[in-house]
Amino acid sequence: MPKSRVVGILAGKEDPLIGDLIETINGTNDSGITAELCNVSELDIDMEIPYSVIIDRISHVFPYYLQYTKHALLEGTYIINNPFRFYVDKYFGYTASREIGVPVPDTILLPPKNPGKGFGGDSLQNLVFPLDWKSITEKIGFPAFFKPADGWGWRDVYKVHDFGELMYRYDQSGDNLMLLQEAIDYDHYVRCLCLGRKYTMPIKYQTDAPFHEQYVIDHQHLTPEQGSRVHNYAVALSDVLDFDMNVCEFAFRDGEPIAIDFTNMVPDMQPESIRWHYYEWAVVHLAKVAIEYVDNPPEPGVWKSAERLFAMQR
Ligand SMILES: Nc1ncnc2c1ncn2[C@@H]1O[C@H](COP(=O)(O)OP(=O)(O)O)[C@@H](O)[C@H]1O
Ligand SMILES: [Mg+2]
Structure with missing residues (x-):
């Protein structure tokens, strides 16, 4: 069925991002796209899913919702992130990384x-x-x-x-x-938010600081060359793993970024930990991605396309 121009959100009430995300999507575009929380009751194989895009930040801990998003995918809804996914499948991630030329330990x-x-x-x-x-x-x-x-x-x-x-x-x-x-003997560590496989924000991250001091607001912590490398790596890793919402971690050795952890498909977006400055960036850019995908969803990746999925199962 034709989809409404609505972005559905699946998330816990404690996720601070949600209210701001809905407000931003509802308030910042004139294309009639709106956002709301998904309503999920019993799942019926004949059920129709009204959303063009769903942003899912909770099915990794509540598998019932994962059944909902998989059903929605087959109905033509674009899911952020892909429910047929490599969630914390780290070994595959490192292998894929080597394949695409991103340095890993x-x-x-x-x-x-x-x-x-x-x-x-x-x-x-x-x-x-x-x-x-x-x-x-x-x-x-x-x-x-x-x-x-x-x-x-x-x-x-x-x-x-x-x-x-x-x-x-x-x-x-x-x-x-x-x-x-x-073990990478690093002197600098970066957590790089990557949204829609193109918007990136590399954040300085102090791994040995107390929890609420780990993310640091610093606009000069990378050279332009390092910045573009981190951007390219985060985009490539998120793309190969089919993540539209991800955070990629890099340890720097001799000035070179080495990817350590990049299967964080429900990234920490608490303003108190990532800082309000980066939080606002994350809300704006996640809203932007969802709005873009309503009319122009990316080409289905190998693991996203229902047809290919069926072909693989045959
Ligand atoms: N190969 C490595 N070299 C150096 N430090 C590492 C390495 N692997 C992990 N660490 C350290 O341990 C932390 C947690 O490991 P990580 O792979 O990110 O696991 P998690 O998925 O639990 O966050 C990293 O942030 C980093 O500080
Ligand atoms: Mg980590």
Whole structure:
């Protein structure tokens, strides 16, 4: 069915962005595009979805909404972000990064220490054990980062300094998928908001400061060359991973940005943490993206197109 010129918003009430986003979309364009909270009740396969665009900031913690956005996608609604997505699929992200020429640390995904319930006998016959720890640790070196392949919010991120420490952490990791990654000895760190795969805002980020002092307002923290590199990398990474709303983290070593974490598809947009200055930028640019997409949604990516999805499943 033809879509109304309405942007639907899926988000928790505690997300401060929402009121400002709705107000900005409703108030800043003369094309008749409006925004409202989506109403989601029971999901019926015959249900029609009225929105041209949905901005989703919550289905990552409430999978019921993910079913709604997947249905909406098949109905022709453009979803920010793509519900068929690489949400915190970090290993794929690093691999894709290497493919498109964005520098990332050397990274190895380890098989889970414990395969988990239900895997006895030979059912994992393809897994080669024991691991060749000598070559693994020679490649990555020490210190190294040992962190979850699906992590966020610094959960279970460890800097390991020697083989004993690595083994201790690996033994503790149970059935979690863990990455072992070269530690980048950085002197500058940037979190770069990337919206609509084209609007970027690289923010100086102090990783060892207390929580509310981590983002710093500084308009000179990158040279023009570094700034354009960060912009290009953030756009390329967000595009290849199909994220219209993302934040990409870069550690600078010898002046060069190295991408550390770029699968943050529901980026922190709290004004108290990212600062009002950047918050206002984020609201304005997210509204801009949503408005642009009502009339001109991007070409479906490999993972977004319903036709290709069906083709893949056949
Ligand atoms: N390879 C690395 N080299 C240097 N620092 C790292 C590396 N990986 C992670 N860190 C540090 O740990 C923090 C959290 O790791 P990150 O990969 O961003 O995980 P999360 O998804 O939990 O935020 C980063 O902000 C950075 O300070
Ligand atoms: Mg991070």
